[in-house]
Amino acid sequence: MKGTYLGEFEEVVLLAVAIRSGDAYGAAVVSEIEQQMGRSVNLGAVHSALNRLQEKGLVSSEMGGRTTERGGRRKRLYAVTAYGRRALDEMRQLRNQMWDTIPRTVWS
Amino acid sequence: MKSVNPPPFATRLLHWFYASPQAEELEGDLDELFQQRVREVGLKQARWRYVRDVVSLLRPSLMKRKEKRYSKPTHTTMLRNYLTIAWRNLRKNTAYSFINIGGLAVGMTVAMLIGLWIYDEVSFNQYHPNYDRIAQVMQHGTFNGKVDSQVANPGVLGPEIRAKYGPTFKYVVQASWPGSYILSLGDNHVSKEGIYFEPDGPVMLGLRMRQGTYSGLKDPYSIMLSESVAKSLFGTQNPLGKTLKVGRKYAVKVTGVYEDLPYNTSFRNVKVIMPWALWLIDNPWAKTMRNPWGSNFSQTFAQVADHITMEEASGRIKNVKLANVSKEEARYNWVVFLHPMRKWELYSEFKNGVNTGGQIKYVWLFGIIGIFVLVLACINFMNLATARSEKRAKEVGIRKAVGSVRSQLINQFFAESYLVVSLAFLVAVLLVLVLLPPFNEIADKKIEFLWAHPQFWLMSLAFIGMTGLLAGSYPAFYLSSFQPLSVLKGTFRVGKWAAIPRKALVVLQFTVSIVLIIGTIIVYQQIQHAKNRPIGYNRNGLVTMGVEKEISDHFDAFRAELKSAGAIEELAVSNSPLTGVWNTNGGFDWAGKDPNLAVDFPNANVTYEWGKTVGWKVKQGRDFSREFATDSSAFIINEAMKQFLGFKNPVGKILKWDNKPYTIIGVVSDIMAESPFYPVRPSLYHITGSDYQGNMVLRLHAAKSPNQSIALIEQIWRKYVPNVPFQYEFVHQQYGAKFKSEERIGTLSAYFAVLAIFISCLGIFGMASFVAEQRTKEIGIRKVLGASVINLWQLLTKDFAVLVLVACVIASPIAWYYLTDWLREYDYRVTISWWVFVVAAAGALLITLITVSFQSIKAALVNPVKSLRSE
Numbered sequence: 001m002k003g004t005y006l007g008e009f010e011e012v013v014l015l016a017v018a019i020r021s022g023d024a025y026g027a028a029v030v031s032e033i034e035q036q037m038g039r040s041v042n043l044g045a046v047h048s049a050l051n052r053l054q055e056k057g058l059v060s061s062e063m064g065g066r067t068t069e070r071g072g073r074r075k076r077l078y079a080v081t082a083y084g085r086r087a088l089d090e091m092r093q094l095r096n097q098m099w100d101t102i103p104r105t106v107w108s
Numbered sequence: 109m110k111s112v113n114p115p116p117f118a119t120r121l122l123h124w125f126y127a128s129p130q131a132e133e134l135e136g137d138l139d140e141l142f143q144q145r146v147r148e149v150g151l152k153q154a155r156w157r158y159v160r161d162v163v164s165l166l167r168p169s170l171m172k173r174k175e176k177r178y179s180k181p182t183h184t185t186m187l188r189n190y191l192t193i194a195w196r197n198l199r200k201n202t203a204y205s206f207i208n209i210g211g212l213a214v215g216m217t218v219a220m221l222i223g224l225w226i227y228d229e230v231s232f233n234q235y236h237p238n239y240d241r242i243a244q245v246m247q248h249g250t251f252n253g254k255v256d257s258q259v260a261n262p263g264v265l266g267p268e269i270r271a272k273y274g275p276t277f278k279y280v281v282q283a284s285w286p287g288s289y290i291l292s293l294g295d296n297h298v299s300k301e302g303i304y305f306e307p308d309g310p311v312m313l314g315l316r317m318r319q320g321t322y323s324g325l326k327d328p329y330s331i332m333l334s335e336s337v338a339k340s341l342f343g344t345q346n347p348l349g350k351t352l353k354v355g356r357k358y359a360v361k362v363t364g365v366y367e368d369l370p371y372n373t374s375f376r377n378v379k380v381i382m383p384w385a386l387w388l389i390d391n392p393w394a395k396t397m398r399n400p401w402g403s404n405f406s407q408t409f410a411q412v413a414d415h416i417t418m419e420e421a422s423g424r425i426k427n428v429k430l431a432n433v434s435k436e437e438a439r440y441n442w443v444v445f446l447h448p449m450r451k452w453e454l455y456s457e458f459k460n461g462v463n464t465g466g467q468i469k470y471v472w473l474f475g476i477i478g479i480f481v482l483v484l485a486c487i488n489f490m491n492l493a494t495a496r497s498e499k500r501a502k503e504v505g506i507r508k509a510v511g512s513v514r515s516q517l518i519n520q521f522f523a524e525s526y527l528v529v530s531l532a533f534l535v536a537v538l539l540v541l542v543l544l545p546p547f548n549e550i551a552d553k554k555i556e557f558l559w560a561h562p563q564f565w566l567m568s569l570a571f572i573g574m575t576g577l578l579a580g581s582y583p584a585f586y587l588s589s590f591q592p593l594s595v596l597k598g599t600f601r602v603g604k605w606a607a608i609p610r611k612a613l614v615v616l617q618f619t620v621s622i623v624l625i626i627g628t629i630i631v632y633q634q635i636q637h638a639k640n641r642p643i644g645y646n647r648n649g650l651v652t653m654g655v656e657k658e659i660s661d662h663f664d665a666f667r668a669e670l671k672s673a674g675a676i677e678e679l680a681v682s683n684s685p686l687t688g689v690w691n692t693n694g695g696f697d698w699a700g701k702d703p704n705l706a707v708d709f710p711n712a713n714v715t716y717e718w719g720k721t722v723g724w725k726v727k728q729g730r731d732f733s734r735e736f737a738t739d740s741s742a743f744i745i746n747e748a749m750k751q752f753l754g755f756k757n758p759v760g761k762i763l764k765w766d767n768k769p770y771t772i773i774g775v776v777s778d779i780m781a782e783s784p785f786y787p788v789r790p791s792l793y794h795i796t797g798s799d800y801q802g803n804m805v806l807r808l809h810a811a812k813s814p815n816q817s818i819a820l821i822e823q824i825w826r827k828y829v830p831n832v833p834f835q836y837e838f839v840h841q842q843y844g845a846k847f848k849s850e851e852r853i854g855t856l857s858a859y860f861a862v863l864a865i866f867i868s869c870l871g872i873f874g875m876a877s878f879v880a881e882q883r884t885k886e887i888g889i890r891k892v893l894g895a896s897v898i899n900l901w902q903l904l905t906k907d908f909a910v911l912v913l914v915a916c917v918i919a920s921p922i923a924w925y926y927l928t929d930w931l932r933e934y935d936y937r938v939t940i941s942w943w944v945f946v947v948a949a950a951g952a953l954l955i956t957l958i959t960v961s962f963q964s965i966k967a968a969l970v971n972p973v974k975s976l977r978s979e
Contacts, residue, residue, distance in 0.1 A: 026137035031144060040157070043137055044164025051170060063133070073136030 006058075006087060012037070013049040014088060017059055018080045025064070025075040026050070050078055058084030114142045115155055118162040125166055134165060186516070190523030197524060204496070204874060205528070208489055211870040212532035212579070215485025216571075217539040218863055221547055222478030223567070224540075224555050229471050232372050232453035237314035238411050241278070243418060243446035245269070245408035247429060248461045250441045251706045255461030260404035263394050265444070266306065268432065269410065269425055276421050279308040279411045284387050286378055290832060292353040293341050297831050300337055302380035304387035310366065312411045313375065319348050320364030328385035332364040337379045356657075356832070358386060371554035374452050401432045410446065422446040440706065470853065477860050480620045484864055486579045487613045488871035489528065493521075493583035494610055495878045504587055505595030517588035525580025529572055550855050552848075582609075611911055614875070617868040618915030618952060619922070624861035625948040626923035630940060631854040634785075634931065635847050637938040643843070644746075644779035644788075645686070646723035649808040650839035651818065655681055658828045660800040666828055675820035676806045680721040683802035684712040687842045689781050689789070690802070697764040698753065709749070710781070710789050713796035719744070719776065721807045729759035729774030732795055740795050742773045749790035750775050763792075770794065784846055785934040805839070814838075865952070869959045872908060876960040880904060880967035887967055888975035897968045904964035905957060912956045916949035923948075 006014070016032040017024040029046050033039075053059045064077045080088070122138070123131050138161055145154035198205040233239055245265065248257050266282030284304035291298050310332060311322040324332045331352060338347045347362045354360050360382065369376050388394055397403060412421040422445045429442040447463070456466040504517060541557060548555055558564035659666050663681075670676045684690040689710040696707050716739070719731040727747060732739050743763055750758050758772045778788035808817040822834045880887075887900055895903075924940060931937040 026134070027140040027144075030137075030141055042164035043134075043141065043161035044167055044170065047134070047137075047165060048167060048169050063129075070136040070140055073132050073139070075136050076133050 006091060009045070010049050010053060011088075011091060013046060014053055014058060014080065014084060017050075017053075017078050018085075018088065021079060022077075024078045027075075029078075053084070054078075057081060058087055112143070112146050112151060114138065114158040118159050122162050122165065125171055138162065186519070187523070190520050191527060193520060194524040194527045198527065203877065204492060207870050207874040208492060208528050209532045209535060211488045211867050212485045212529060212575070213535035213539060214863055214867055215482045216532055216536035216575070217543065218860065219478045219482040219571075220536055220540050221543065222474050224544075224558070225547075225551060225553065226471055226475055227558070228372050228553055228555050229454060229467065233374055233449050235370050235373050236449065238312065239449055241411050241414070241418070242312060242449040243410055243412065243422075244449070244452065245280075245410055245425070246445055246447045247404075248441075248443040248445065248458075250461075251708065257458035257461060258404065259407055259447075261406055261408045261444075262401050262404055262429070263388075263406045264400045264432075265406075265429065266408045266410075269408070269428055272428065273421075273425055276413055276416055276424050277410050278413050279312040281306045281309045281312055281409045282384050283309065283407045283409060284384070285407065286375075289354055289380065289382075290356055291337075291341065291380065292356055292831070293350075295831060296341070297356075297833055298337075298340065299833050299835060300379045301377040302382060303375070303378045304382050304384045306384045309381060309409070310364070312409065315366040315369075318365040318367060319346075320362075322364075324363030325381065325383040327361070327363070328383050328389060329358060329360045330363040330383060331360040332366060332381040333362055334368045334379045335365055336368050338362075338365045354382065354386075355390070358390070360386070374449075399434070401429065402434070402437055412446070418446055418448050474856070474860075477624070477857075481860065481864055481867065482575070483578075484617050484620060484867045484871075486575060487617055488867060488874065489525065489579035490582045491610050491613055491871055492874045492878070493525075493580075494586060495875055500587060501590050501595045504590045505592040508590075508592035509596065514588050518584045521584035521587060522576065522580045525583070526572070526576040529576040529579060533568065533572055550852065550859075552852065610875075614868075614872065614908075614911045615915045615918065617864075617871060618912050618956075619919045621861065621864040621868050622916055622919035622948050622952050623923045623926075624857060624864050625951060626919065626944055627927060628854065628858045628861045629944050629948065630923075630927045630931075630938070631850065631857060633938045633944070634934065635850050635854055638784040638850075638934075638936060639847065641780065641784055641936065642777070643784075644724055644777035647686075647840045647843055649810060649814065650686070650722065651806045651808060651814075651821075651836050652685060652839055652842065653804050653806075653836040655800050655802060655804050656829045656832060659804070659825070662828055663800055666824070669824050670806070670821060673820050673824060674809055674812065675817045675824070677809055678717050678721040679804060679806040680715045680718040681796065681800040681802060681804050682712045682714040682718055683796065684710070684781070685803045685842070686722060686779070686805060686839055687781060687846065689791075693765070695766045697767070698762070700754075710791040712791075712793050714793050715796055715800070718793065718805075721805050722779070723807070724779060725777040727775045727777060728757070729772070731774060731776075732793075736773075738771070739773065741768070741770050742794065743770045744774045744776055744793045745772055746776055746778045746788065746791050748778050748788045749792060752790040780843075785850075785936050787935055865955060869955060872956060873959050873963065876904070876908065876963035879907075880963045884967065884970070884975045887970070888972035891968075891972040892976070897965070900968035901961065901964050904967060905960050908956055908960045909953060912953050913949070916945075916952065920945045920949075 012033060013029060016029045016036070019036075020028050020032055026043060026047055029050070030041055030043055033041050033046070050059065050061070054061055058081060059078045060081050061076050061078045064075045066072055066074055119135065119138075122134060126134060138158060141161065142154050142158050145157055149157075236242060244259060245261060246257055246259050247261060248255050250256075263282060266280050269277065270280045283306070286301055286303045288299050289302045291300055305325060307323065307325040309325065310317075315322075315332075318335055318338075320332070324330055331354065333341070333347060341347065341352070342350065347365055350362050351359050352362060366381075369378065394400075394405065410421075412418055426443050426445060428444050430438060433442065443461075451463065454466060454468040454471060455463050457464050507517060507520075508514075544555060544557060547553075667679055670679065691712060692708050692710045694706065694708050696709060714732070716732045716734050719726070728750075729744075732742070732744065736742075745753075745758060745763075753761075755761055758775060761772050762769045763772055764770070776793075779791070780788060781791075782789070806821065808814055812820075818836065821836075825834060883904070887904075890900060890903075923945070927940060931940070
């Protein structure tokens with residue numbers, strides 16, 4: 001089933017949307033990721049990830065109104081859906097669970 | 109300052125691949141990132157990243173993204189929108205819509221009726237399955253250097269062709285003239301139209317047999333009935349094998365029943381078919397005559413063999429008569445030829461041996477009129493649409509500003525025109541259904557609406573398509589070309605020139621209408637001219653009927669009884685009717701005749717009282733009289749004959765007929781027996797023998813009403829002839845029938861003229877209302893400044909009057925040209941006088957003024973306070 005698996009980049013994008021919630025659009029997501037991760041990403045990669053996330057129902061989108069920014073061009077605003085939020089939670093729990101099961105002796 | 113712009117080629121690249129809403133979003137993102145990067149990493153790096161981003165965006169997965177939030181207009185939704193808007197526009201301007209739909213519907217009705225009429229004419233005789241291979245055998249003869257063509261043939265022609273050119277033809281059928289015959293079943297006598305055929309007649313014509321077979325004419329004493337006759341005689345009984353009497357003489361057996369021939373066939377009146385052999389029995393002279401090739405008294409039909417063309421067959425038989433006639437006859441150079449069934453109806457006329465046409469000219473004439481009337485209606489549509497353009501210019505401007513593409517506007521206007529055309533078509537179909545019966549009456553047709561013909565519906569579709577295109581193209585292309593900026597700013601003015609095509613179209617409309625008016629007047633004048641022509645006798649109170657054997661046997665007693673009863677003043681018998689020539693003869697000779705001159709005179713044998721009965725005028729000499737025993741070998745000639753002979757005083761001169769001398773005893777007025785449009789032929793009259801045959805003419809007593817007299821005549825007639833239907837006809841009615849085809853053209857062109865005028869007036873009415881509306885303010889101001897209603901009326905009416913006058917000037921020479929051409933066919937014709945043109949012009953002008961005045965006076969009477977208050 002589509003939507004059960006979240007790729008690494010998709011997860012990052014989804015998190016960026018959550019961070020920027022209320023003002024999450026393509027360029028914002030790009031700069032958020034670049035800032036947070038210190039690596040450069042392509043706009044096309046972000047858009048296609050957003051696209052896939054939307055297809056999986058993890059984010060929803062809506063055209064924003066016209067503003068004086070960006071020469072009056074409108075932006076598409078993304079928001080994490082309830083399902084997306086649950087997916088993030090699950091991902092985090094899974095990681096935590098896995099962290100918790102690492103034997104302490106390994107690191108010491 | 110150095111520009112901080114992203115590389116334009118990359119932006120352009122983006123636009124190539126993305127539609128506007130998505131491109132807008134992506135470009136926004138790109139731009140924002142670019143600005144940010146310029147600040148952070150410098151212009152060069154930012155540009156480089158910009159390009160990389162654009163390239164990364166060009167991935168198929170992004171491009172095919174479907175945007176559900178944008179409605180994707182399909183063609184049908186736009187179409188629905190066009191129609192909704194069109195419908196609202198129609199509803200909003202009811203008067204305008206009415207003019208448009210009404211005018212177009214009338215135009216289409218006319219075009220459809222004419223189309224149906226043309227279809228009927230063109231499909232004439234196609235009922236016969238061998239339509240393409242059947243022909244009438246005709247002959248050309250050269251008389252005094254002029255070639256005459258005739259359908260009358262010697263009775264031996266058919267058998268001769270069959271014997272000599274058998275393989276060329278599938279069937280050759282000798283036939284009689286169609287005539288009226290009395291059929292008797294016991295005491296039930298009916299008179300039916302019938303014809304005598306050789307046995308192959310029914311199979312050649314491909315009659316649809318209801319009962320019996322094609323071979324029903326083999327026995328001379330047999331008869332085939334049409335379904336209607338079989339029904340009227342036998343009801344539900346089986347007619348096959350029953351015995352009837354024909355002409356109260358011959359007992360014949362019914363051998364077949366065939367489906368009645370439809371109205372658009374040449375043999376439509378043939379209700380019974382009898383064997384040619386029976387005709388020969390009834391007319392024994394045809395077999396015993398000395399010179400069977402010299403007398404033309406019957407018709408011949410033929411069907412050419414399958415592998416031979418009509419022309420070839422025609423060429424083969426051309427000398428069949430010439431090879432058989434005497435030397436004396438041979439100088440007329442008889443040429444036998446085939447006149448194909450295909451041409452019987454539309455190309456029936458021959459001039460000097462050449463098939464010149466006939467009814468086809470009316471097919472063309474009415475076809476052209478139909479197209480013109482339709483064009484007039486389309487012109488209305490175009491004119492009103494362009495006249496309203498200034499109003500709709502604003503709409504066009506707003507639509508364009510909001511984002512309409514020109515093609516959408518074009519579609520919008522076409523949708524409107526097609527909606528109107530489709531509605532008009534529906535109305536037209538209804539109108540045609542209502543008008544078909546009266547139209548059939550006038551046109552002497554039995555046309556039916558072609559519901560089941562796919563061709564008709566295809567034609568109608570093409571017709572709607574063409575009309576919609578024609579009517580809608582001008583507004584669609586013209587209105588949609590307006591510049592939104594100038595329209596909305598108010599600087600847009602439909603210039604002086606915009607009205608020119610509109611005016612030209614109005615002029616065209618009225619030109620057509622006026623030509624039709626002039627045409628109608630002149631056709632009627634020509635008919636009246638011919639009707640007023642002296643006819644040489646007094647046709648009022650004259651009744652004509654056939655002569656039954658019983659009457660002929662007791663002629664004197666019958667005449668005396670009628671006279672003493674006071675029913676008639678006089679009665680007489682002739683072998684030719686008053687309104688036709690049934691008999692022409694050659695073989696005349698007189699002193700001083702050019703030996704090479706071939707003559708053929710109409711002549712009639714009459715009883716002594718003929719002249720007294722019909723009331724001819726004796727110009728020279730005297731009338732026939734019982735007191736002179738020598739009158740049995742005397743001639744009375746008409747004035748045309750006197751002129752032809754060239755005698756100053758012909759009375760007493762000798763005229764030889766087949767070498768027998770006759771004395772001319774009198775000259776009488778020319779009697780109009782044939783077409784009143786042609787000169788009367790030189791004719792002569794002589795006294796009949798004791799055997800009275802042909803037509804009886806009775807002069808009713810002037811003191812009694814015709815009905816009383818007729819009742820009396822029938823009473824007395826019945827005493828002599830108990831069992832035969834009493835049939836009679838008034839001579840003036842018979843005479844009136846001569847004008848039928850001209851009157852039909854007159855009536856039809858009158859109707860078309862009225863419709864053309866109606867449509868033109870509808871158009872001009874719409875235009876006037878539009879102009880009045882447009883100039884409301886101007887009128888208000890003029891009124892305030894003191895203009896009178898008359899002034900304003902003049903102002904608004906003048907333009908239209910000028911257009912109509914221009915149309916008159918154009919129409920007059922056109923009408924003159926075509927009518928002169930039409931009249932040239934009549935030897936006896938009216939001269940076209942100038943006042944006809946004046947009357948037509950005045951009439952058109954008057955109608956225009958009335959139409960326009962309605963609007964202009966209404967506009968002129970409006971209180972200026974009202975018209976100037978707003979704004």
